Amino acid sequence: MINEVKQDSFSESFIMAVEKAKQERTEQLVSHTMQVEGISSIQFYANSCQIKTSYRHYWSDPKGLSLVGIGCARAFEYEGDTGRFHFIKSQWETFVKKHSITMKAPARGPLLMGGFRFDSKASKQEEWQHFPSAALVLPQFLLTIDCEGCWLTINAVVGPDEENIYQRIIDLEEQRERLLQRKAHSLQSASALKAYDIKGEEWKEAVACAIDEMAQGPLQKIVLSRSILAQSSNGYDIPSVIQKLTEQQPNSYVFTIERQGDTFIGATPERLVKREENKFFADALAGTAGRGKTAYEDEQLGHALLNDKKNLREHAYVVQMLKDVFAEWCESTEVDPYPTLLKTKDVQHLYTPIKGEAKSSAHLFDAVEKLHPTPAMGGTPRRLAVERITELETHDRGWYSAPIGWVDGEGNGDFSVAIRSGLISGHDARLYAGCGIVSDSHPDSEYIETEMKFRPMLNALRGSR
Known part of the structure; x- marks a missing residue:
């Protein structure tokens, strides 16, 4: 070269x-x-x-x-x-x-x-x-x-x-x-944005079906996603959407992948795996609560999340899976003993970072393959959960909740989980959001959680702050 x-x-x-x-x-x-x-x-x-x-x-x-x-x-x-x-x-x-x-x-x-x-x-x-x-x-x-x-x-x-x-x-x-022109980009906002639920009631029925199945068989957790359609009369200015996402979601990975005129875009708080020289890094991110309107209310919601058995169990599945994969590809692994909170503009999550000393034979793509999908995106047991996702969901996930990122010539790179995202084609934007379903989940509560997770993309598409 x-x-x-x-x-x-x-x-x-x-x-x-x-x-x-x-x-x-x-x-x-x-x-x-x-x-x-x-x-x-x-x-x-x-x-x-x-x-x-x-x-x-x-x-x-x-x-x-x-x-x-x-x-x-x-x-x-x-x-x-x-x-x-x-x-x-x-x-x-x-x-x-x-x-x-x-x-x-x-x-x-x-x-x-x-x-x-x-x-x-x-x-x-x-x-x-x-x-x-x-x-x-x-x-x-x-x-x-x-x-x-x-x-x-x-x-x-x-x-x-x-x-x-x-x-x-x-x-x-x-x-x-x-x-390299230095002319400043003029931000634009979508006008007359309308959002339509797509088979929301059917999604609740799928959640109820999964809960019943957990009481009878080996399925322990499944992540079920739903979609909505957001339409703009003037279409979408992608640079403006990117800028809004970076402003509104400073703790997230903002990404855009445009292919043949269609654009997959989002701001995800969740890293799948990063390699930097001889180090691997990953995030366990599972368990969600809303943000409070006041600092006191926000603190109370966070405290409740840190002590909620359902969310802690959901989070533990992810941590254990990451530890198992890192044990295969790393000489040593460091895992925080207890989760902390990762707060975004609209929601807060249980968060546990994991890092390890990579073996000389470990490649970033090997780690991506072993980790995807984590229980935060698929479920437990993984193979069964992915099979049931295909059967229960009413849409094609496409690249939603999949690994997206970069890798360089030395094997350094960073892949995130493509959540809080949408696929834009012309005047249409299909947005996706999902929830981890366990045996004590409730369909209506999970539906409300997905509504919170749609907000980052909806706000960016509207151009609102």
């Missing part, structure tokens, strides 16, 4: 890569990273609307890392029932090795952004047609913002039969300049 850091060396790198591709009769990756100033992640994303592309990705975490990927230098996709995690892992490792990819720092340079379906075996409905079982993209342009600064990476794959070399260089440089 030819990896240059000076802005004026991009064209030279590109030409050298083409010459090498012709000599060796094989493709070459040109990856050019430069430090930039004066551009925000939201503005960069908004500027990309001037560029014709079918792929846009956005990612930000509560610690200050933001990634924006525009375009596609290479797509890594898989459509099938089994083997998707291994396939993506194998293809990415082969690509990294072939092009000798190295990173000067985590997330600065060539990396993949994207995600997976919740259940690759479930029937896909039309609204999810552009979202395969697995789909991760090496962006043509990647903006990385972290605590040390802001970097732009340009990725291009060239082949031995490359033609119109100079025109391609000119096109990439023109696109770069458009993306």
Whole structure:
């Protein structure tokens, strides 16, 4: 791989890569990273609307890392029932090795952004047609913002039969300049937003059915989700929705995955697994209560949640599963003995962080495969719960509650659980929310909980604060 850091060396790198591709009769990756100033992640994303592309990705975490990927230098996709995690892992490792990819720092340079379906075996409905079982993209342009600064990476794959070399260089440089324009994005809000419940009563019946089943058989917990349809007369301005989510949900991972004009977007408080050098990190997040209108009421609700047997049991299933997986992939594991509270704008959750010293053989995609879905998204026992989810839910989850995130050339990366999210297509936004159902759950109470979980996306779509 030819990896240059000076802005004026991009064209030279590109030409050298083409010459090498012709000599060796094989493709070459040109990856050019430069430090930039004066551009925000939201503005960069908004500027990309001037560029014709079918792929846009956005990612930000509560610690200050933001990634924006525009375009596609290479797509890594898989459509099938089994083997998707291994396939993506194998293809990415082969690509990294072939092009000798190295990173000067985590997330600065060539990396993949994207995600997976919740259940690759479930029937896909039309609204999810552009979202395969697995789909991760090496962006043509990647903006990385972290605590040390802001970097732009340009990725291009060239082949031995490359033609119109100079025109391609000119096109990439023109696109770069458009993306780095400093014009502030004007926030827009959706007008006349209307939300419609989709089979809410049927969902309550499914919850009641699951509760009855737990009293008779091996099912201990199941997570059942429902959806609503939010329609806007003027459509949705995605950069504005992203900005609202980042403002309103500072403790969440904000993500956007746009494919072929459809956009999966959300602000999730739950990390699935992160790898940073030789460390693994995960979050157990299960058990939910609302926020109080006053500080005293909020404290009382939090105290009640920390002592609620139903929610503690639901949370314990997740903690135990994470501990079991970390025991397989880590030399040692650290787990807090008691949950604390993680508070978002609309709800608060029981929260237990877990970290471990990764074994040398452990890969991020291996951990993602072993962890997904956790009992917080599927249930216990896992296989039975996922089977019953397919039978009881009235919609296709698609990528909702599935792993979404990024991975770089050194194996560093971060995947979250895609909850508090929705799929936007034109004037329609399908929003998703779910609850963990155990034997002492109540359908009406669980329904109210999903209503709280719809609020982050509804508020962002309305443009309200």
